Amino acid sequence: MNWHSLIFIIVYILLAPFIGGLLDGMDRKISARMQRRVGPPLLQPFYDVAKLLKKQNIAVATSQTFLLLTYFVLMVVTGAMFFGGSDLLMCFFVMSTSAIFLYFAGVVTSSPYSTIGAQRELIQMMAYEPAVLLTCVGFYLAAGTFNVNEIASHDISYIAYLPGFFLSFVFILTIKMRKSPFDTSTSHHMHQELVKGLTTEMGARNLAIFQITEWYENVFLMGVIGLFIINSNPWSILATVLVILAVYFLEILIDNTSARMKWQKMLQLSWIITLFASGMNLIILMIRK
Amino acid sequence: MGVVPFLILFPMVMACIMFCIKSVKVRNALALCGAGVIIAAVAYFVGLWIARGAGVLTLYVETEMTDHIILAAEILLMCFVIYITFKHHRGWISLFSIVPTVLIAYFDLAGPKMVAGPHIYIDHLSVLMCMIIGLIGSMIIVYATGYMVGYHEHHTQLENRSPFFFALLFLFLGAMFGFVLSENLLWIDFFWEITSVCSFLLITYTKEDLAYTNAFRALWMNLLGGTFLAFGILYYGMIEGKMGMHDLVSSGVGGELVATLPVLFIAFAALTKAAQMPFSTWLLGAMIAPTPSSALLHSATMVKAGIYILFRLSPAMHGTTTGSMVAVVGGFTFIITSFMAIAQSDAKKVLALSTVSNLGLMTACAGMGTSQTIWAGVFLMVFHAISKSLLFQSVGATENVLHSRDIENMHGLLYIVPRLAAFQFIGIAGMFLAPFGMLISKWSALKASVDERDILMVIFICFGSATTSFYWSKWMGKIISASHLRETTYKDITKKSEFTSLMVHGILMIALCVLFPLLSQVYVMPLLGEMFADPKDVLPSYILYTLVFIILIVFLVPFLAYRYSKKTATNFKLSYMNGVNSGDNRKFYDYMGEEKTLWMSNYYFFRLVGIRKLMIPSQVFAAAVVVVMMCIIVGGVIL
Numbered sequence: 011m012n013w014h015s016l017i018f019i020i021v022y023i024l025l026a027p028f029i030g031g032l033l034d035g036m037d038r039k040i041s042a043r044m045q046r047r048v049g050p051p052l053l054q055p056f057y058d059v060a061k062l063l064k065k066q067n068i069a070v071a072t073s074q075t076f077l078l079l080t081y082f083v084l085m086v087v088t089g090a091m092f093f094g095g096s097d098l099l100m101c102f103f104v105m106s107t108s109a110i111f112l113y114f115a116g117v118v119t120s121s122p123y124s125t126i127g128a129q130r131e132l133i134q135m136m137a138y139e140p141a142v143l144l145t146c147v148g149f150y151l152a153a154g155t156f157n158v159n160e161i162a163s164h165d166i167s168y169i170a171y172l173p174g175f176f177l178s179f180v181f182i183l184t185i186k187m188r189k190s191p192f193d194t195s196t197s198h199h200m201h202q203e204l205v206k207g208l209t210t211e212m213g214a215r216n217l218a219i220f221q222i223t224e225w226y227e228n229v230f231l232m233g234v235i236g237l238f239i240i241n242s243n244p245w246s247i248l249a250t251v252l253v254i255l256a257v258y259f260l261e262i263l264i265d266n267t268s269a270r271m272k273w274q275k276m277l278q279l280s281w282i283i284t285l286f287a288s289g290m291n292l293i294i295l296m297i298r299k
Numbered sequence: 300m301g302v303v304p305f306l307i308l309f310p311m312v313m314a315c316i317m318f319c320i321k322s323v324k325v326r327n328a329l330a331l332c333g334a335g336v337i338i339a340a341v342a343y344f345v346g347l348w349i350a351r352g353a354g355v356l357t358l359y360v361e362t363e364m365t366d367h368i369i370l371a372a373e374i375l376l377m378c379f380v381i382y383i384t385f386k387h388h389r390g391w392i393s394l395f396s397i398v399p400t401v402l403i404a405y406f407d408l409a410g411p412k413m414v415a416g417p418h419i420y421i422d423h424l425s426v427l428m429c430m431i432i433g434l435i436g437s438m439i440i441v442y443a444t445g446y447m448v449g450y451h452e453h454h455t456q457l458e459n460r461s462p463f464f465f466a467l468l469f470l471f472l473g474a475m476f477g478f479v480l481s482e483n484l485l486w487i488d489f490f491w492e493i494t495s496v497c498s499f500l501l502i503t504y505t506k507e508d509l510a511y512t513n514a515f516r517a518l519w520m521n522l523l524g525g526t527f528l529a530f531g532i533l534y535y536g537m538i539e540g541k542m543g544m545h546d547l548v549s550s551g552v553g554g555e556l557v558a559t560l561p562v563l564f565i566a567f568a569a570l571t572k573a574a575q576m577p578f579s580t581w582l583l584g585a586m587i588a589p590t591p592s593s594a595l596l597h598s599a600t601m602v603k604a605g606i607y608i609l610f611r612l613s614p615a616m617h618g619t620t621t622g623s624m625v626a627v628v629g630g631f632t633f634i635i636t637s638f639m640a641i642a643q644s645d646a647k648k649v650l651a652l653s654t655v656s657n658l659g660l661m662t663a664c665a666g667m668g669t670s671q672t673i674w675a676g677v678f679l680m681v682f683h684a685i686s687k688s689l690l691f692q693s694v695g696a697t698e699n700v701l702h703s704r705d706i707e708n709m710h711g712l713l714y715i716v717p718r719l720a721a722f723q724f725i726g727i728a729g730m731f732l733a734p735f736g737m738l739i740s741k742w743s744a745l746k747a748s749v750d751e752r753d754i755l756m757v758i759f760i761c762f763g764s765a766t767t768s769f770y771w772s773k774w775m776g777k778i779i780s781a782s783h784l785r786e787t788t789y790k791d792i793t794k795k796s797e798f799t800s801l802m803v804h805g806i807l808m809i810a811l812c813v814l815f816p817l818l819s820q821v822y823v824m825p826l827l828g829e830m831f832a833d834p835k836d837v838l839p840s841y842i843l844y845t846l847v848f849i850i851l852i853v854f855l856v857p858f859l860a861y862r863y864s865k866k867t868a869t870n871f872k873l874s875y876m877n878g879v880n881s882g883d884n885r886k887f888y889d890y891m892g893e894e895k896t897l898w899m900s901n902y903y904f905f906r907l908v909g910i911r912k913l914m915i916p917s918q919v920f921a922a923a924v925v926v927v928m929m930c931i932i933v934g935g936v937i938l
Contacts, residue, residue, distance in 0.1 A: 110772050129776075
């Protein structure tokens with residue numbers, strides 16, 4: 011580890027919640043406009059979280075806070091490892107461990123809605139994990155290393171080699187970000203069949219922890235999207251930011267134009283797309299390299 | 300090295316003693332002593348081996364007398380198999396014992412003279428196996444002393460055959476030591492047959508009809524493997540006039556045609572022993588036996604025998620059609636059984652399927668046969684042995700408490716029997732979570748299969764690890780969920796001996812997790828050095844640092860978070876139930892205004908991925924792969 015990656019880590023840890031929160035605010039604003047509403051101010055997510063943090067701690071089960079905190083820290087570690095330029099596959103392994111702590115935080119209450127949401131979250135994990143691992147494999151095949159630093163400093167953007175992987179990663183991003191049509195574990199809106207699913211029993215500070223973790227997570231995921239684009243040319247940073255924003259906009263668009271799918275359909279779709287898009291790309295890469 | 304025959308013979312002597320003692324107390328005390336002696340002997344053996352330079356040691360070139368004894372014992376074994384199969388109207392199975400034994404006897408007495416070679420071979424791999432067998436096997440015996448008492452308190456309808464049971468456990472350990480230390484292929488075959496028959500007898504323990512059905516299935520599958528093993532050995536002996544495992548491997552590495560068929564047949568035999576598709580059903584059926592025997596069969600010994608042989612052969616399999624066959628069968632077994640495990644709510648069945656699944660991954664590693672994959676395979680083996688044994692034992696102890704081993708019944712186990720639940724939790728975490736070794740082995744296996752450009756393996760591993768984490772996490776979630784309202788209260792009746800064994804396993808698990816980078820440098824790299832000409836350093840140093848870091852984080856964070864959250868004042872509320880709570884999180888009012896108890900259940904998808912749906916098609920597929928590829932290889936050699 012050198013000072014260079016240390017700075018990146020510190021910047022990530024300090025700035026990620028702000029970037030994540032802003033993206034979230036943008037999300038709400040754009041969604042509102044798509045629905046012909048005015049929508050909340052851009053900084054509304056920050057006001058929400060600030061208020062949640064000030065509230066008295068309310069919980070159903072004692073250990074939920076501890077599980078959520080672990081989820082939070084491990085997610086921050088995931089992002090820090092990624093932006094620090096460590097091993098990509100390791101990042102995703104830590105991410106899946108952290109996601110399992112979120113599952114624990116959901117089921118530990120034994121509350122019906124929360125449990126259903128958590129179990130669906132587990133199915134969502136099963137749906138996106140192959141694509142995530144295959145993405146790592148794709149980078150490894152194209153770059154000859156799992157190391158994020160080395161991948162990022164290549165001459166040509168890796169999307170040129172990995173279009174199929176990019177496609178399936180963007181697809182599972184919707185699942186990972188729990189956006190409609192794959193918001194089976196936590197619905198966006200109240201009064202649906204699963205209430206707020208996974209987050210039903212998270213109140214006050216716990217919900218704030220969950221929210222902030224989600225921001226960290228989104229920044230990390232967008233970072234992975236960026237890894238497809240970035241190369242050794244400084245101008246590629248601009249392209250990276252543009253692509254990230256475009257992908258984020260695409261997620262919002264999908265979110266607002268589709269109705270929730272059943273998990274069976276989700277699993278089927280995501281696996282088929284992973285197999286075909288990533289699989290084809292994999293075969294071509296293996297033959298070429 | 301007089302300790303080598305001691306390791307093999309002492310457990311066998313103990314077996315006879317166990318069989319004769321009827322008093323529970325005396326027998327348990329002796330069993331504990333026996334387990335202690337075995338551990339001490341293994342420690343002494345390892346110490347001696349290190350003192351001699353921790354390299355390759357070959358022993359016992361002249362063993363004519365022992366050879367005759369072994370032949371006699373083998374014929375006795377055959378007679379026993381004939382007797383037992385005809386007694387239960389399954390005489391055809393005895394063919395798989397008669398054919399190889401007669402052939403071997405003929406070969407031994409009238410066959411060509413063999414080039415003299417060592418009969419015992421000690422290197423890093425066999426010492427590692429000895430450590431696993433000695434430590435875990437002995438711990439299972441310690442556990443069994445307590446467990447069998449509880450077992451018969453719970454299953455009063457069964458005849459108490461504990462003396463027989465302990466005798467078998469010891470006999471098994473002796474045979475396993477012999478198996479991993481032998482260099483002579485005929486000796487390997489002999490110990491192989493003993494373990495097959497032992498496992499058969501262990502499965503029949505309850506003497507129920509189903510037990511016999513399952514036991515005979517295990518017997519014929521294992522003996523079929525043994526038959527192929529004998530074919531391979533004799534073929535090689537006839538043509539080359541040698542009987543050394545390493546002679547065979549080195550001629551395989553040299554690309555000599557003569558090694559192709561023996562390697563193929565022995566690898567096939569190993570597939571049956573390691574319960575790979577299409578032979579997975581015997582291991583699932585073996586679950587019917589009492590828990591210590593399942594632990595012994597599944598985690599530490601029996602199934603590892605198949606993996607051990609595959610590891611030995613792996614340099615010779617690298618890049619050959621045999622290697623591809625083994626890798627495809629292993630990878631396929633890995634993914635398909637992890638699907639089946641999703642649909643199981645019986646804890647022991649989940650463990651069985653996950654054993655088969657992990658063995659599949661190890662088999663695939665051996666089939667690819669590079670230093671990287673063997674590195675991954677060795678770690679998979681070590682971690683799997685410990686965490687599976689831990690899991691079996693804690694599930695067994697839990698079953699004695701709850702009188703059920705259904706995972707659905709383990710809802711809130713953490714609040715009912717906290718100690719056992721904690722051990723289960725550690726065991727499961729060891730199977731798939733970062734930073735435990737299984738995960739890093741998967742990392743390495745994935746990397747190696749990309750390096751080998753093996754598309755099928757890459758897909759198998761990526762999808763298989765998704766399903767694997769699914770079935771493990773949902774089990775973990777069950778354990779920690781807030782408890783259902785239960786009518787009965789349960790008492791933790793885990794005996795001291797069971798607890799001791801669990802504790803040792805738990806400590807080993809965590810110690811290995813912390814020490815594992817060291818283990819890789821000090822032990823596994825030299826192991827690979829003995830097997831491969833130029834082993835690659837598998838773990839880059841930055842991964843090593845990352846690992847240490849993750850280990851710290853994953854152990855420290857939950858601890859600190861727990862400390863912190865305990866201090867914060869929390870206002871407890873009822874969970875959300877649309878306002879029909881009845882004042883307790885575990886009950887609610889139904890539409891008639893009556894109070895109902897809340898039961899939460901997991902997803903199982905049994906219609907989608909149940910054994911009934913998947914087993915036969917996947918067996919057919921795997922069998923087709925094996926048959927076709929074997930035909931191709933055999934045809935290629937003969938024609």
